[in-house]
Amino acid sequence: MSHHKLAASVQGLQSSAIRELLKQSKMAGVISLGGGIPDPTLFDREGLQMAADAVLSTYSGEAFQYGLSEGYPALREAIAQLCLGRGIEGQPDDVVITSGSQQSLDILARALINPGDTVVVERPTYLAALQVFGLAQARFESVGTDGDGMRVDELEALVAEKTIKAVYIVPTFGNPGGVTLSDERRKKLVALSKRYDFVIIEDDPYSELSYTDEVFRPLLAHAKAIGNEQNVVYTSTFSKILAPGTRVGWLIVPEWLKRAVVNLKQTTDLHTSMLSQLMTCEYLKTGRLPGQIALIREAYRHKYALFAQALEAELGDVLTFHKPKGGMFLWARFNNGLNTTRWLEKTLSNGVVYVPGEFFYCSEPDCSTLRVSFVTATDDELQEAVRRLKVSL
Structure with a gap:
């Protein structure tokens, strides 16, 4: 092995967990709640x-x-x-x-x-x-x-x-x-x-x-x-x-x-x-940016409301989450101590991927947390993703 040839600063550098999950999210039939990727159908072509x-x-x-x-x-x-x-x-x-x-x-x-x-x-x-x-x-x-x-x-x-x-x-x-x-x-x-x-x-x-x-x-x-x-x-x-x-x-x-x-x-x-x-x-x-931003805001607001409602209905007894005022992410925590890094293997087998929360801490991670992004999936996919999460418990 030639690890000694690498600069010390990069020897411990890890690939982004999110970039790795993006590979899995492209598998056939998988619904991705992982990467914070804008909805491509909203691009102003x-x-x-x-x-x-x-x-x-x-x-x-x-x-x-x-x-x-x-x-x-x-x-x-x-x-x-x-x-x-x-x-x-x-x-x-x-x-x-x-x-x-x-x-x-x-x-x-x-x-x-x-x-x-x-x-x-x-x-x-x-x-x-x-x-x-x-x-x-x-x-x-x-x-x-x-x-x-x-x-x-x-x-x-x-x-x-x-x-x-x-x-x-x-x-x-x-x-x-x-x-x-x-x-x-x-x-x-x-x-x-x-x-x-x-x-x-x-x-x-x-x-x-x-x-x-x-x-x-x-x-x-x-x-x-x-x-x-x-x-x-x-x-x-x-x-x-x-x-x-x-x-x-x-x-x-x-x-x-x-x-x-x-x-x-x-x-x-x-x-x-x-x-x-x-x-x-x-x-x-062109002056189109304000209209484009308004379009994105409304689409993401709608998806968030739909996704949050489905989560509360199906998983509200075990999962709590912050209700954001905007953006692309929902941060959730299991109140039953479920380890979301280990759970990912099970949800992936059921066709849904998210990002375990532990990767977002510099130390002492809360392993019962997860980040989900709801902006790329369709309405039907969001509801199906919640159903798949529920059956993975």
Whole structure:
């Protein structure tokens, strides 16, 4: 064996449990509640075709050429306007285009984390964030969550005792827990960041996917209100509101961090695909995105309501779950101590797959939890999936 030839940092790197489950979900007859994959029937094929035609007829030279590491200027301007609609005031120069928000996290980990630095995450948290910060050799601390998101009081007790480098959080319709950080806690979190001088990495892929008209101000907006914007980095993506295959995400970074981020972007892939950037930019020019978001929101709200009702009817005596206000995920827990990692073998034999909850913890996992995504399956498949889960008990 040649394991000794591998870098120490990657020797313990595990494949994503979710990516592995995606392979099983493609088996004939299997209904997948696993990956957080947008419903492909909702992709705006007509609008994307219009955007592609416009690029190929007008910008073919640029589309197939190298581009700026920071990103295509017109797209950065359009994203600054999009963020303004979310409550974030900024300039196009504050925006750095990335190849999806996963690259954003990778770049931030490289830019911010020294081996042994402490990163605080929610319990549970996004699996791929654990992977990327783990690769940077961060130490993890975790704080609990409840119906109002991260327990910021737990964080306050932690930072009073221990120096931390960063807090990573998905504050709105989080993955995997589906919880949303309350406004009161958002203000307290950015105040703690100012007081103890740690960085907040705000990951926001889902905030447009709301089931209600309630508006949640980004942490970056709250931070600007108290003069702490230098400690908040915001990342988002077009993956959940347009198409994940384009691999277009973005970062909004403070001035002190920008040069490092751009240099790392250069060393990683030079720049995000110009074809994808120009297509995204042309799509935004069509004015179709708000209607597309409204379509996705309504479809996901409907699927969530149908799925939650079926779960409560069939499994409500043994399963409890958080009722999200938006997003793509439902986080559930068995009250009978059932181990969901072991149970997966049985549900897979009955043709349904989900993600066991233990993979979303940096330590001391709750093995009676699971994450289900309801957005890709059809209405009939969702109801059938619940029936298959019930017969697997």
